[in-house]
Amino acid sequence: MKEITSAIQLIPLEHYILLSVALFSIGLLGVLFRRNTIIILMCIELMFNSVNLLLTAFSAYHSDPAAQVFVFFIMIVAAAEVAVGLSILVMMKRNVDSVDINLLNRLKW
DSSP: OHHHHHHHTTSOHHHHHHHHHHHHHHHHHHHHHOOBHHHHHHHHHHHHHHHHHHHHHHHHHHTOTHHHHHHHHHHHHHHHHHHHHHHHHHHHHHHHSOOBGGGGGGGOO
């Protein structure tokens, strides 16, 4: 375990922070400006993964495995989000014959 921790610590923590901020920003812009449901789901996954990267980097630098537990729970939430999102996507495709998020108001009761 020591070899892995020292290999992770070869890269400065600031690089992990910058990469995580860049990935989160790309995901946020994708959620805000794209209308395709599949792309929005992928952008949300990108935001989850950027948080996971940052938590793992901080965990390795501080030698505290508690953040890795949070990463595990974030991965569970991401899997549930994909299942719910894909079921909504199938419902949209059946009812509206499109995956455009602007047509989602047609699914109201």
